[in-house]
Amino acid sequence: MTKKLIAEFLGTYFLILAGTGAIVTNSITGDLTHVGVAITWGLVVMSMIYTFGHISGAHFNPAVTIGFLTNRSITSKEATLYISTQILAGIAASSTLLILFGNIANLGATLPREGWLQTFIIEFILTFFLMMVILGSAVHGKAVKSFAGIAIGTTVGLEAMFAGPISGASMNPARSIGPAILSGTLEHLWIYIVATTLGSIAAAIIYQFIRENE
Numbered sequence: 496m497t498k499k500l501i502a503e504f505l506g507t508y509f510l511i512l513a514g515t516g517a518i519v520t521n522s523i524t525g526d527l528t529h530v531g532v533a534i535t536w537g538l539v540v541m542s543m544i545y546t547f548g549h550i551s552g553a554h555f556n557p558a559v560t561i562g563f564l565t566n567r568s569i570t571s572k573e574a575t576l577y578i579s580t581q582i583l584a585g586i587a588a589s590s591t592l593l594i595l596f597g598n599i600a601n602l603g604a605t606l607p608r609e610g611w612l613q614t615f616i617i618e619f620i621l622t623f624f625l626m627m628v629i630l631g632s633a634v635h636g637k638a639v640k641s642f643a644g645i646a647i648g649t650t651v652g653l654e655a656m657f658a659g660p661i662s663g664a665s666m667n668p669a670r671s672i673g674p675a676i677l678s679g680t681l682e683h684l685w686i687y688i689v690a691t692t693l694g695s696i697a698a699a700i701i702y703q704f705i706r707e708n709e
Contacts, residue, residue: 496573496576498550498551499550499551499552499577500551500576500577500580502547502550502551502553503547503551503554503555503577503580503581503584504580504581504583504584504587505547505584506543506546506547506551506553506555506584507555507556507580507581507584507585507588507669508584508585508587508588509539509543509588510539510540510543510555510588510670511584511585511588511589511669511670511673511674512588512591512592513535513536513539514532514535514536514539514603514670515588515589515592515602515603515604515670515673515674516592516603517531517532517535517536517603518532518600518603519592519596519599519600519602519603521600522599522600523596523599529656529659529660530656532655532659533652533653533655533656533659533664534652536651536652536655536664537648537649537650537651537652537653537655538648538652540555540644540647540648540651540652541644541645541647541648541649542644542648543555544643544644544647544648545644548633548643548644551577554577554581555581555667555669556581556666556667556668556669556670557577557578557581557582557667557668557669557692558622558626558666558667558668558691558692558694558695559625559626559629559667559695560574560577560578560581561574561578561692561695561696562626562629562630562695562696562698562699563699565695565696565699565700566630566699566700566702566703568634578669581669582668582669582672582673584669584673585669585670585672585673585674586672586673586676586677587673588673589602589603589673589674589676589677589678590673590677592677593677593678598677598678598679601674601678601680602673602674602677602678603674604663604671604674604675604678604680605662605663605664605665605670605671605674605675605683605687606663606680606683607661607662607663607683607686608660608661608662609661611683611686613661613662614661614662614663614683614686614690615686615689615690616690617658617661617662617664618662618664618665618666618686618687618690618691618694619690619691619693619694619697620694621654621658621662621664621665621666621691621694622666622667622690622691622692622694622695622698623694623695623697623698624650624654624698625647625650625651625654625666625694625695625698626694626695626698626699626702627698627701627702628646628647628650629643629647630698630699630702631646631702632646632647633646633647651666654666663687665687665691666691667691668687668688668691668692670687671684671687671688672684672687672688675687
């Protein structure tokens with residue numbers, strides 16, 4: 496378990512450091528653009544999956560961990576340890592950016608562009624389909640698992656591309672918690688915890704139903 500937790504910490508740390516770091520860098524220089532930020536998210540997810548997937552399963556996301564707990568792929572004890580590690584890694588990543596750049600762009604915090612309901616629905620849908628892709632590409636017995644990292648990374652990049660400007664395209668409570676705490680933007684954090692978690696749980700339940708009726 497120690498090796499798994501180290502892998503989860505390192506993977507989550509670099510995922511959030513690179514992804515939110517791209518937002519901060521773009522805010523400073525304007526060179527990356529929104530497209531560059533979305534691509535960064537997709538590439539870092541893909542690379543971390545191939546680096547740590549064989550060790551910890553490459554969750555890097557409390558919502559994903561809860562999804563796996565829902566379909567009983569992990570125990571509640573394992574889930575608690577994973578989630579705690581992921582959140583700590585997110586806080587560490589945001590702390591690193593705060594030290595390096597100061598509180599630029601709210602450290603890449605996810606914030607609604609319009610009302611909370613719109614963002615809630617978007618984050619639910621994004622996480623639902625992300626979890627579906629994870630289960631279908633990395634877990635299903637018939638999946639070509641060597642391509643799972645590409646499928647999942649592409650999904651994250653795609654969702655960040657079209658939904659990032661509206662909801663922030665979190666899909667990951669740890670990704671939102673770290674920047675929110677360190678930048679002091681806590682007002683809407685609950686959306687990115689509740690909506691993503693519910694989306695992942697819904698995906699796990701529906702995917703299990705599909706598998707049982709194949």
